[in-house]
Amino acid sequence: MAKFKSSAIDCGVVEAVQTQAFDVVVIGGGPAGMAAALAAHKAGARVAIVEREQHLGGILRQCIHPGFGLSHFKQELTGPEYAQRFIDQVHATDIALFLNSMVIGIDSGEPAEDTAVHTVTLMSPTGMLQLTGRAVVLAMGCRERTRSEIKIPGSRPAGMFTAGLAQRYINIENLKPGSRAVILGSGDIGLIMARRCTLEGISVEGVYELMPYANGLRRNVKNCLDDFGIPLHLSTTVTRVIGHDRVEAVEVSQVDERLASIAGTERIVPCDTLLLSVGLIPENELSVAAGVELDPRTRGAVVDQSLQTGVPGIFACGNVLHVHDLADNVTTESERAGAAAAAYALGGGAETNAVADTSCELTVSPAGIAGYALPGRITAVALTKLNFRVRRPVDTARVRILANGEEVFAGKVRAFKPSVMESFPLPAKVIQRALDLGASEIVLSVDPVEEA
Amino acid sequence: MAETFDIAIVGAGITGCAIARQLARYDLSICVVEAANDIALGASKANGGLVHAGYDPAPGTVKAQVNARGCELYGTWAQELGFLFRRTGSMVLGFNDEDRAHLEQLRSNGLVNGVPELSIVGPDRIHELEPRASADATCALWCPSTGFVDPFEVAIAALENAVANGVTFMRSAPVEAIEVAGSGDDARFTLATPASNVRCRYLINAAGNGAADISHMAGAEEFQMVWRQGNIVVLEKEPRTLMPLYPVPTPVSKGVIVTGTVHGNTVITATAAVREPGDTQTYAADVNALLTGAHKLVPDLDTRRVVRAFAGGRPVIQGTNDFFIGQSAVVPGLFQAAGIQSPGVASAPAIAERMELVMREAGVALRERADWNPIRHAPDDFDRTPLARKEELIESDPAWGQIVCRCETVPEAEIVAAIRRRPGAVSVEGVKRRCRAGMGRCQSGFCQSRVVAILARELGCDPSEVLLEDTGSWLVEGPLKGVR
Numbered sequence: 001m002a003k004f005k006s007s008a009i010d011c012g013v014v015e016a017v018q019t020q021a022f023d024v025v026v027i028g029g030g031p032a033g034m035a036a037a038l039a040a041h042k043a044g045a046r047v048a049i050v051e052r053e054q055h056l057g058g059i060l061r062q063c064i065h066p067g068f069g070l071s072h073f074k075q076e077l078t079g080p081e082y083a084q085r086f087i088d089q090v091h092a093t094d095i096a097l098f099l100n101s102m103v104i105g106i107d108s109g110e111p112a113e114d115t116a117v118h119t120v121t122l123m124s125p126t127g128m129l130q131l132t133g134r135a136v137v138l139a140m141g142c143r144e145r146t147r148s149e150i151k152i153p154g155s156r157p158a159g160m161f162t163a164g165l166a167q168r169y170i171n172i173e174n175l176k177p178g179s180r181a182v183i184l185g186s187g188d189i190g191l192i193m194a195r196r197c198t199l200e201g202i203s204v205e206g207v208y209e210l211m212p213y214a215n216g217l218r219r220n221v222k223n224c225l226d227d228f229g230i231p232l233h234l235s236t237t238v239t240r241v242i243g244h245d246r247v248e249a250v251e252v253s254q255v256d257e258r259l260a261s262i263a264g265t266e267r268i269v270p271c272d273t274l275l276l277s278v279g280l281i282p283e284n285e286l287s288v289a290a291g292v293e294l295d296p297r298t299r300g301a302v303v304d305q306s307l308q309t310g311v312p313g314i315f316a317c318g319n320v321l322h323v324h325d326l327a328d329n330v331t332t333e334s335e336r337a338g339a340a341a342a343a344y345a346l347g348g349g350a351e352t353n354a355v356a357d358t359s360c361e362l363t364v365s366p367a368g369i370a371g372y373a374l375p376g377r378i379t380a381v382a383l384t385k386l387n388f389r390v391r392r393p394v395d396t397a398r399v400r401i402l403a404n405g406e407e408v409f410a411g412k413v414r415a416f417k418p419s420v421m422e423s424f425p426l427p428a429k430v431i432q433r434a435l436d437l438g439a440s441e442i443v444l445s446v447d448p449v450e451e452a
Numbered sequence: 453m454a455e456t457f458d459i460a461i462v463g464a465g466i467t468g469c470a471i472a473r474q475l476a477r478y479d480l481s482i483c484v485v486e487a488a489n490d491i492a493l494g495a496s497k498a499n500g501g502l503v504h505a506g507y508d509p510a511p512g513t514v515k516a517q518v519n520a521r522g523c524e525l526y527g528t529w530a531q532e533l534g535f536l537f538r539r540t541g542s543m544v545l546g547f548n549d550e551d552r553a554h555l556e557q558l559r560s561n562g563l564v565n566g567v568p569e570l571s572i573v574g575p576d577r578i579h580e581l582e583p584r585a586s587a588d589a590t591c592a593l594w595c596p597s598t599g600f601v602d603p604f605e606v607a608i609a610a611l612e613n614a615v616a617n618g619v620t621f622m623r624s625a626p627v628e629a630i631e632v633a634g635s636g637d638d639a640r641f642t643l644a645t646p647a648s649n650v651r652c653r654y655l656i657n658a659a660g661n662g663a664a665d666i667s668h669m670a671g672a673e674e675f676q677m678v679w680r681q682g683n684i685v686v687l688e689k690e691p692r693t694l695m696p697l698y699p700v701p702t703p704v705s706k707g708v709i710v711t712g713t714v715h716g717n718t719v720i721t722a723t724a725a726v727r728e729p730g731d732t733q734t735y736a737a738d739v740n741a742l743l744t745g746a747h748k749l750v751p752d753l754d755t756r757r758v759v760r761a762f763a764g765g766r767p768v769i770q771g772t773n774d775f776f777i778g779q780s781a782v783v784p785g786l787f788q789a790a791g792i793q794s795p796g797v798a799s800a801p802a803i804a805e806r807m808e809l810v811m812r813e814a815g816v817a818l819r820e821r822a823d824w825n826p827i828r829h830a831p832d833d834f835d836r837t838p839l840a841r842k843e844e845l846i847e848s849d850p851a852w853g854q855i856v857c858r859c860e861t862v863p864e865a866e867i868v869a870a871i872r873r874r875p876g877a878v879s880v881e882g883v884k885r886r887c888r889a890g891m892g893r894c895q896s897g898f899c900q901s902r903v904v905a906i907l908a909r910e911l912g913c914d915p916s917e918v919l920l921e922d923t924g925s926w927l928v929e930g931p932l933k934g935v936r
Contacts, residue, residue, distance in 0.1 A: 102861075123842065123855070125853035125854050127843060148760045149759075151736070158927050161900075162894075165900055173901050173915075174933060175932065245922065246925055
């Protein structure tokens with residue numbers, strides 16, 4: 001694929017800039033970056049974290065609601081509390097922190113060299129700096145999808161915010177973004193902001209959802225909408241923004257099964273604020289510039305079972321890899337990436353990394369109602385964690401693994417929801433079976449089944 | 453209260469700003485009077501930024517006379533005024549014999565209009581010039597002189613240069629009435645605006661979609677403006693900037709054009725539909741037409757990656773498709789630059805040149821000033837700056853290393869500079885137009901609250917007083933709890 005070259009990333013290795021050497025350089029100091037750094041440090045690597053903000057914690061700093069830590073700490077914490085546990089751990093180590101620092105490029109040398117050292121160029125108010133690392137962990141997180149990307153027609157007044165921006169105004173800046181809000185999108189951030197707005201005296205006129213089901217976790221629908229009497233309008237979307245200077249109203253319309261708006265169902269909802277919670281996009285501009293191949297389905301890197309990207313020594317984890325719904329899952333995944341990055345850095349290259357087996361080279365593709373499958377490549381015959389998300393909710397379906405058209409594994413029949421990122425352990429013997437069949441690809445298919 | 457000038461220019465769009473810049477070299481006191489709170493907030497902002505070459509207008513029209521000349525002048529203007537301009541050349545793609553006949557017609561128009569180096573090329577050459585052009589194109593009009601700019605950057609650069617040469621800029625000053633005294637009066641025109649009156653000897657009407665109103669207020673030519681609305685879509689940056697690709701034009705517009713921008717994005721421009729004056733809404737049907745039209749020209753275009761969709765109105769004078777540039781036949785001393793629809797951006801430098809000529813011929817005394825400086829230095833654009841210079845900047849002020857807008861790599865110092873320049877930004881969108889903070893893929897999701905804080909600090913106001921654009925476009929109501 002074409003290498004993206006932006007003017008910001010035209011820097012190679014520059015002579016004059018000061019350089020510091022590490023085994024593992026982690027880009028991003030949110031939950032993913034901190035977990036990866038701690039795991040790499042635990043494995044004996046010299047680790048650096050580069051973070052754009054002045055503080056570690058990433059987006060968790062503004063997620064002041066509870067619901068974090070239930071699986072990782074067996075305890076319900078707020079976002080800042082969850083982050084603080086990792087911040088404290090990081091501070092207790094000698095992990096080098098480069099805060100208020102923005103990475104402007106990653107130079108990986110010649111891709112053919114397994115022993116290549118990556119050079120990460122960063123800048124901060126104190127100047128430019130280069131960090132070298134045998135391994136790099138990408139943990140930059142994601143951004144929110146905008147009004148333009150979902151092509152809502154109408155005017156362009158003040159008062160349209162992504163839910164995360166409104167959350168920042170309210171929780172960090174102590175500023176009230178409006179008085180009367182409509183929320184588009186029933187993803188978790190939208191649901192949580194519906195409650196947050198209500199608690200702060202901003203009237204929420206309703207949450208509108210294009211799909212015929214809520215996109216957020218069930219517990220959030222209950223705790224954030226039902227408990228506050230906020231209506232959720234399914235199969236309904238905003239079809240026009242009204243107001244020249246500030247939002248004055250939105251037009252909402254019902255949609256048919258093809259998600260096209262139905263003429264005659266338009267309704268005007270007066271409001272001064274429109275919050276958008278319409279999806280998250282991994283922030284991979286830096287990855288692409290570094291030569292990392294992306295999966296068009298996740299818009300994150302194509303990785304192998306150790307979360308290594310196509311560029312040797314560059315790993316990815318957290319929301320920059322694929323969008324998670326729980327920070328706890330980000331932590332678990334990122335610990336794997338950090339450990340694998342340390343093993344790579346300390347082991348001296350791909351051959352000694354984990355149990356890489358030159359005879360195993362399988363690609364993984366989604367089928368049926370699976371929206372994606374991760375990792376996209378399997379290079380070792382070992383128990384492998386497969387992640388996927390379904391594209392629509394089903395009450396009864398099963399996971400099937402196919403190789404050369406033959407079913408090599410079938411899971412239990414159960415319900416699946418798009419709001420849940422699924423994790424599925426793929427046994428080593430299934431991978432071996434696929435190889436024995438001479439397959440170069442295994443297919444993860446989630447297929448609805450008729451109830452008996 | 454009334455200030456008196458030799459010349460008042462109504463409208464700080466690209467036309468008014470270009471004229472102000474052109475006349476600033478003369479020993480004249482000049483004022484640019486703008487209804488909005490910033491430069492280029494009308495048609496100049498809602499524009500695809502193409503510097504059309506000039507083969508399109510019918511020979512003999514005013515458009516035909518200023519378009520090719522404007523396109524030619526852009527090289528010098530870009531150099532002197534420090535704005536980005538890329539002359540990539542363009543192709544009008546034809547898909548059948550009928551199209552080829554159209555291309556021949558455009559080519560002969562172009563020859564008459566003075567457009568250089570036009571040629572009709574075949575599939576191989578099309579592919580060589582723009583590998584992403586549709587393989588279905590059988591022929592194309594290749595025009596090497598076409599280019600593109602950031603239209604508001606041109607207007608801002610021109611007015612900054614004019615102001616540096618002594619021109620006064622009055623913003624948020626909508627003209628509500630015009631009094632006209634006798635023709636011998638040194639302050640013949642009195643423009644009433646809410647804050648103050650402006651008196652001038654000569655009046656230039658460059659009011660864009662408001663030009664008919666200004667002409668009417670002055671008792672000059674009566675004409676009607678038609679709001680020929682166009683939707684435009686901006687896509688994310690591409691590894692390689694696309695050359696402008698045009699379809700064969702329709703009688704009212706150039707059709708859906710795909711072009712690169714000076715910042716490496718792709719723009720799809722523009723639909724054409726007569727709508728209610730002032731309607732800047734985007735429409736689903738228009739946006740779909742843009743995406744469909746673009747795919748016809750560039751089949752592999754990833755139209756999911758929309759950064760922004762917007763719309764504006766072309767200031768068209770009813771009953772003519774042409775520009776009206778000249779002295780009023782009814783009210784001498786009033787000079788009109790009206791009906792500046794497409795190709796207004798491409799023509800702007802030549803419209804200014806022509807306006808100067810018209811005024812000279814009308815007897816306006818134009819004495820060159822010894823101290824006129826044609827050069828405007830562009831502010832440092834951190835993202836485009838070489839590494840060594842980046843280091844210098846950060847060393848000079850740590851705020852250059854404080855990145856506020858992540859998508860476009862805009863540091864705090866660049867935002868502060870945008871606010872402090874003269875005329876500076878007074879709104880979040882004004883900052884965006886000057887230094888691109890908030891113009892990227894996340895559309896200010898990460899940086900808006902930070903830009904608001906910087907604007908509040910620099911303008912000495914409360915965040916609740918910071919505007920997205922103009923009056924009424926408040927972003928936050930104020931503090932949530934009484935802890936401030």
